[in-house]
Amino acid sequence: MRLRSSAARLAAVSTATGIAVLLAAGFGFEASAQAPKQPAPKQAPATAQKQKQPAPAPAAPQPPAAQDPNVTQAVGVPTPWTKICSKDPQVNKEICLITQELRAETGQFLASVAVREVQDDPKKQFIIAVPPGMLLQPGMRLVVDQTTPVGAAYAICFPNACYGDAPITAEFVAGMKKGTQLVVQAINQTGRTVNFQLMLKDFAKAYDGPPIDPKVIEEQQKKLQEELQKRADEQRKRLESQQPAPGTPAPPAAR
Numbered sequence: 001m002r003l004r005s006s007a008a009r010l011a012a013v014s015t016a017t018g019i020a021v022l023l024a025a026g027f028g029f030e031a032s033a034q035a036p037k038q039p040a041p042k043q044a045p046a047t048a049q050k051q052k053q054p055a056p057a058p059a060a061p062q063p064p065a066a067q068d069p070n071v072t073q074a075v076g077v078p079t080p081w082t083k084i085c086s087k088d089p090q091v092n093k094e095i096c097l098i099t100q101e102l103r104a105e106t107g108q109f110l111a112s113v114a115v116r117e118v119q120d121d122p123k124k125q126f127i128i129a130v131p132p133g134m135l136l137q138p139g140m141r142l143v144v145d146q147t148t149p150v151g152a153a154y155a156i157c158f159p160n161a162c163y164g165d166a167p168i169t170a171e172f173v174a175g176m177k178k179g180t181q182l183v184v185q186a187i188n189q190t191g192r193t194v195n196f197q198l199m200l201k202d203f204a205k206a207y208d209g210p211p212i213d214p215k216v217i218e219e220q221q222k223k224l225q226e227e228l229q230k231r232a233d234e235q236r237k238r239l240e241s242q243q244p245a246p247g248t249p250a251p252p253a254a255r
Helices: 002-009 045-050 170-178 203-208 214-241
Strands: 071-074 082-088 093-103 109-118 124-130 140-144 150-158 161-168 181-187 193-199
Touching (some): 082 203, 093 193, 109 193, 124 150
Antiparallel strands (some): 109 124
């Protein structure tokens, strides 16, 4: 699968939303501001081979359900949709990604999605990144509002994220343009379905609009790194302020 080989050999460039875009060889995004140092799946070889198999329908995650004890909602804030394009020198064609990321208020990565298109190619690809620790079988699902879910198979895992992809049609993209929300569903190690909810507002605007300037991406990446560093420093200071000063006697134990 092209997803696996491309992700393993390309350097990443972070976008404004923290998505690292791997456009040069035709693949999507990375889930953190830094590319993984060792691009190797965490799974055993036997498990990795099973990743190629499509997700079986009977074991697929359940559709979103309010207050379902078997469903966990990943609470986060979606970033704006961003369109990024670059020319692939191997095929001399432009490749575009329309991406969005879900992050916690602390800046922690939760999920990333991207619609990938190649110039003059009717085929489209939907690429997903979720945190590691999810069950590779039966894969993931995409749900636009209340439409029929689309299955996605895992392709490769890095220490900071696992990736999956699914072929999509122009009709699926049209549904995203008209839709209100996109839910990525995965199953964690306890067997619970995890819903990563992203918003489709302004997807059509980003999809049909011009790509963002690479210089803007670089500047926004810098601001993102500074903001994450600021939050980390604030968290460290809060923890330090809660520690007793050296030489301070410990409070008496409760009787």
